[in-house]
Amino acid sequence: MLETLLPNVDWIDLWQACHDTFSMLGWSLLFTLVLGLPLGVLLFLTGKRQLLSQPVVYGLLSFVVNVLRSVPFVILLIVMIPLTTLITGTSFGVAGVVPPLVVGATPFFARLVETALREVDRGIIEATQAMGATTRQIVFGALLPEALPGILAAATVTAITLVSYSAMSGLVGGGGLGDLAVRNGYQRFQTDVMVVTVILLLVLVQALQMAGDRLVTHFSRK
Amino acid sequence: MTTTIQFKNIHKSYRVSGQDIPALSGIDLTINPGEIFGMIGHSGAGKSTLVRLINLLERPSGGELLIDGDDITRFDDDALRALRRRIGMIFQHFNLLSSKTVADNVAFPLRLAGKKSRAETDARVAELLARVGLSEHASKYPSQLSGGQKQRVGIARALATEPKILLCDEATSALDPQTTQSVLRLLAEINRELGLTIVLITHEMDVIRTICDRVAVLDGGKIVEHGPVADVFLHPKHITTKRFVQESEHVDENEQNDDFAHVPGRIVRLTFRGEATYEPVLGKVARDCGVDFSILAGRIDRIKDTPYGQLTLALTGGDIDAALARFESEGLTVEALRDA
Numbered sequence: 413m414l415e416t417l418l419p420n421v422d423w424i425d426l427w428q429a430c431h432d433t434f435s436m437l438g439w440s441l442l443f444t445l446v447l448g449l450p451l452g453v454l455l456f457l458t459g460k461r462q463l464l465s466q467p468v469v470y471g472l473l474s475f476v477v478n479v480l481r482s483v484p485f486v487i488l489l490i491v492m493i494p495l496t497t498l499i500t501g502t503s504f505g506v507a508g509v510v511p512p513l514v515v516g517a518t519p520f521f522a523r524l525v526e527t528a529l530r531e532v533d534r535g536i537i538e539a540t541q542a543m544g545a546t547t548r549q550i551v552f553g554a555l556l557p558e559a560l561p562g563i564l565a566a567a568t569v570t571a572i573t574l575v576s577y578s579a580m581s582g583l584v585g586g587g588g589l590g591d592l593a594v595r596n597g598y599q600r601f602q603t604d605v606m607v608v609t610v611i612l613l614l615v616l617v618q619a620l621q622m623a624g625d626r627l628v629t630h631f632s633r634k
Numbered sequence: 635m636t637t638t639i640q641f642k643n644i645h646k647s648y649r650v651s652g653q654d655i656p657a658l659s660g661i662d663l664t665i666n667p668g669e670i671f672g673m674i675g676h677s678g679a680g681k682s683t684l685v686r687l688i689n690l691l692e693r694p695s696g697g698e699l700l701i702d703g704d705d706i707t708r709f710d711d712d713a714l715r716a717l718r719r720r721i722g723m724i725f726q727h728f729n730l731l732s733s734k735t736v737a738d739n740v741a742f743p744l745r746l747a748g749k750k751s752r753a754e755t756d757a758r759v760a761e762l763l764a765r766v767g768l769s770e771h772a773s774k775y776p777s778q779l780s781g782g783q784k785q786r787v788g789i790a791r792a793l794a795t796e797p798k799i800l801l802c803d804e805a806t807s808a809l810d811p812q813t814t815q816s817v818l819r820l821l822a823e824i825n826r827e828l829g830l831t832i833v834l835i836t837h838e839m840d841v842i843r844t845i846c847d848r849v850a851v852l853d854g855g856k857i858v859e860h861g862p863v864a865d866v867f868l869h870p871k872h873i874t875t876k877r878f879v880q881e882s883e884h885v886d887e888n889e890q891n892d893d894f895a896h897v898p899g900r901i902v903r904l905t906f907r908g909e910a911t912y913e914p915v916l917g918k919v920a921r922d923c924g925v926d927f928s929i930l931a932g933r934i935d936r937i938k939d940t941p942y943g944q945l946t947l948a949l950t951g952g953d954i955d956a957a958l959a960r961f962e963s964e965g966l967t968v969e970a971l972r973d974a
Contacts (some may be wrong), residue, residue, distance in 0.1 A: 539729035542689050543743040543795075544718035553746065557733040632776045633732045 420602035430612065432587035435506050436578045440513035440572050448518040448570070449563070451477075452525025453551060459526070463537070463547050477519040483515045486578045489584060495527050509586035513577055521570040525569065528562030529555055561632045568624025572617050579613075637702055637720075637798040637831050639665040639688060644697035646683055646855075657683045658855045661697070663936075667798075670825050670832040672863070674878060675852030681835040684852065685801050685818040688833060689721045692713060701799075719747055722792030726804035728784040730776040736787050737763065738771040743794045762790040766820065782813035791822060800824070802834035806841055818844050833890050839882035843867065843937050851875045864937045868944060869967070872888065883933060894930055894972070899918065899950035901972040902958065906943040910965050916945075919960045923950030 414421075455477070457463050458470040483491075492512045493503045500507040532555055540554040556563070577591020589609045598605025644661040647654040658680045665671045675681040686692040687699055690706060696704050706717060730739050740759045744750050750758065761771045766786040776784055786803060792800055803822070806814040822845045825832050836842065842849050842863055849867070850860035853874040859866055870876045880887060894901060906915070911934065920927055932945040949957065961968050 504929055522738065533727075533729065535725055535727055535729035536731060538691060538744075539723065539725060540746075542691060542721070542723040542801075543746055544715040545746045549746050553742065554731060559729060560733060632732070634777055 418522065418604040418608060420596065420600075420605050422441055425596075426612075429587060429592040429609070432506055432581075432591075433575070433578060433589045433613075433616070434512065436509055436581060436586065436588055437571065437574055439506070439510045440517065440574050440578070441567075443510070444517040444521050445567060447514065448521035449525055451518065451522035452536070453555075455522055455526040456529040456546070456555075457551070459530075463550065469576055477522060480515065481523070483516075485512070486580050486583065488512050488516050489580060493584070503512045504585050506581075506586060507534040508584045509578065509581040513581075514608040516577055517570055517574050520531065520573060521566060524566030524569065525559075527565055528559045528566055531562055532558045533564060561628045564627045564631060566626060568621060568628075571620050571624070575613065575617055575620070589616075635668045638700070638800070639699040639833070640698075641830070642698040642700065644687065644694045644699060645838045646687070647695050648690065648864050648968075656855055658687075658694075661857060663850060663857060663860065665831065665833060666848075667831055668825070668829050668843050669847040670822070670847040672846035673833070673835045673852055674837065674839065674849060675835075675874075676837060676840055678736060679852040680855040681852050682803065685803055685833060685835045688799065688801055689718050689723060711776075719743070719795045720797050721799045721801060722795070722797040723787065723801040723803065724788040724792050724805045726807050728776070728781075728788045728808075730784060730787055730791070732776055734760070735775055736768060736779070739776065739787055740790045740794055743791060747795055758794065759790075762793055765793070766790045780813075781809050782817060785809065785813075785817050786820065789817075789824070793824065793830075798831060800830050802832060802836075803838055805834065807838070814838075814841070826869065828871040835849040837924070838876050843882075843935075845938060847938065851878065864907060864940055864942060867937065868942060869969075870905070871943070880953075885931070888929065894946075894948070897928070897930065897948045899926075899928075899948040900954055900970070901946065901948050903944065903946050903969045903971055904961055905969075906945075907965075907967075908940055908942075911941040911943045913964070915961070915964045915966065919957050919964070920952075923954075923960065925954055925957045926950045926952070 426627070451473070455470065455473055458466040458473065460467070482622045489509070489512045492515060496508055496511045499502045499511050504506050530611070535556060536554055537550060540550045545553060578588050579593070581588050582591030582594050589612055593606050593609040597609060639661040641661045644658060645656070646658040648657040661684065673681045673684060678944065683692050687694055688701075694707060699707055701717070708713070709717060723926065731742065737759050740762050741755050744755045744758060759772075760769070763772055766789055768783060768790065770787050771779065771783065777788065779787065788805075800821075806817050809817060818841065821832060824830055834841070834846070846863050848861060849863045850857045851872060851874055852858070853872070858872040859870070859875050866875060867879055870879050916927070919925070927947045927949050930946045930948055932943065934941070934943040936942065958968050
C-alpha cells in the first residue's frame with residue numbers, strides 16, 4: 413500500500429534525516445540559549461536609562477547583533493566554513509552546521525530576550541532596588557523570573573527559526589529533513605518525498621509551538 | 635534608635651536634551667523620628683522625586699541629605715544597600731513580583747539580605763502576613779488579589795527587614811475610598827506600634843487629614859508651606875494650599891462670596907480645635923453680647939485625632955467686637971471675611 417503511494421520514499425533515509433534534524437536542532441538550540449540569554453541580558457542592562465547604562469558598549473553590541481542578523485543564513489553557512497572547521501574539526505555534516513546555526517540564531521534570540529526584559533514593569537526593578545538588591549540580585553531575583561514567560565516564547569520562536577535554517581544545511585552536506593526535500597523531492601522530482609518531509613517538518617514546528625505555548629502558560633501568573 | 639531625615643538646601647534637576655530642567659530647588663526640611671509626614675502636591679510638583687531622594691533612587695544634584703546625621707549622598711554602594719534595607723517603600727501600583735507568591739514576595743527582601751535561615755524567614759513571613767491580615771492568602775499569586783490586598787502585601791514586604799522609615803509613594807491613589815481608609819488605618823497602626831517614621835506623598839488632602847502629623851505643600855519644586863496638619867489646613871496661607879483645602883471641601887471661594895453678597899452683617903470664620911469643638915461657646919457668647927448669628931457654611935470633622943470645627947457666620951446686632959474678643963479668649967481663631 414505505502415509502496416505504491418510513496419514509491420520513492422526510502423524509510424531508512426527518512427529516519428536518518430529526522431535524526432539529523434533533531435540533533436541539529438537540539439545542539440544548536442542548546443548553544444543558542446546558553447549564549448543568547450546572557451547576551452540579551454547584557455543588551456538590556458547596558459541600554460539607555462537601564463541599570464548599567466553604557467551607551468558605547470550597547471552601541472557596539474547592538475551593531476554586531478544587527479550585522480549578524482542581516483547576513484542571510486545561506487551566506488553565513490559558507491562564510492563560516494573556516495571558523496566551523498576550527499571549532500568542530502569539520503565543516504561537514506551535523507557538526508559542520510551547528511556553529512553557523514548558533515551564530516545565526518544567537519543574535520536573534522538575544523534581541524528577543526532584550527525585548528522580553530524591557531516588558532518587565534520598571535516599578536518592579538525600582539522596588540527591588542529599594543530593598544537594597546545588587547544588580548546581580550535584581551537580574552536573577554526579579555528580572556529573569558518576571559520575564560520568564562516572554563523568554564520561553566522567544567525560545568520557541570528561535571527553535572522554529574532554527575528548524576527552517578537547518579533546511580539549508582544540505583549546502584554543506586548537513587543532512588536533515590530540509591536537505592532530503594531539496595535533494596530528492598526537488599532535484600529528482602520525487603514529489604512523494606517532498607510531501608512526506610514537508611508534513612514531518614510541519615508536525616515538528618506545530619509540536620514545538622504547542623510545547624512552547626504550554627510552557628509559557630504554565631509560567632504566566634499575570 | 636532615632637531616625638531623623640534632614641534635607642539641607644537640596645536641588646535636583648534633570649538633563650533633558652542638553653538642558654537642565656529643575657525638579658526641586660532649595661528644599662530645607664526636617665522629618666522627625668516616629669512622625670507621619672505628608673507631602674502634598676499636584677503632579678509635576680516634585681513630590682515623587684523628593685520621596686525617592688530618601689533612599690537615593692534619585693540622586694540630588696546639590697545639597698545635603700542627612701539620615702541620623704550622616705550625609706547619605708556620600709555613601710558607597712555597600713553602605714547604600716545597608717541603608718536601603720532600613721528603609722521600606724510602598725508604591726502606587728504595588729510593584730509586587732507577579733511570578734512569586736504572596737509569601738515569596740514578602741520573603742524576597744529577607745532573601746536578598748541573606749541573613750536569616752529558611753525557618754527564620756518562614757516565621758517572619760507568617761508574622762508579617764498576620765499583621766496585615768493576609769495569612770490565608772500566603773500561597774496565592776498577586777494577580778489573584780484585590781488592590782487593597784496587594785497593597786497590604788506591599789506593606790508586609792516593606793516591613794520585612796524591620797526598617798525605621800517607611801516611604802509611601804501615592805500608596806492609596808489606585809485604591810477606592812473604602813480600601814484607602816483601611817490601608818491608612820493599617821499605616822497608622824504600624825506607626826503607633828512599631829514607632830516607624832512614615833513619609834508619604836499624595837495628591838489627596840483626605841490622606842493627609844486622616845493620618846499625618848505634619849505636612850509640606852509642594853508646588854513647582856519648592857516647599858511653599860509646611861507645619862502641623864491642623865495649622866496648615868485650617869489656616870492655609872499659600873494659594874496652592876488654599877486650593878487643596880477648597881478642592882477637598884468642594885468649596886469655590888468666588889461662588890461662595892456671590893452667595894454671601896446679599897447676607898447682611900459682618901462675616902467671620904471661627905475655627906474650633908480640640909475639646910473646644912464640642913463646647914457650647916457660640917450660643918453662650920451670642921447671648922451674652924446680644925449678637926445674632928446665622929451659620930453660612932461649616933464643617934465639623936477631625937484631623938488625625940484632633941476634632942475641629944470651622945464655621946462661617948454672619949453676625950448682626952449687639953456688640954460684635956466684644957463677641958469676637960470673647961471668641962478669641964475662649965480659644966477660637968477668628969478671621970474676618972467681610973466687614974459689615
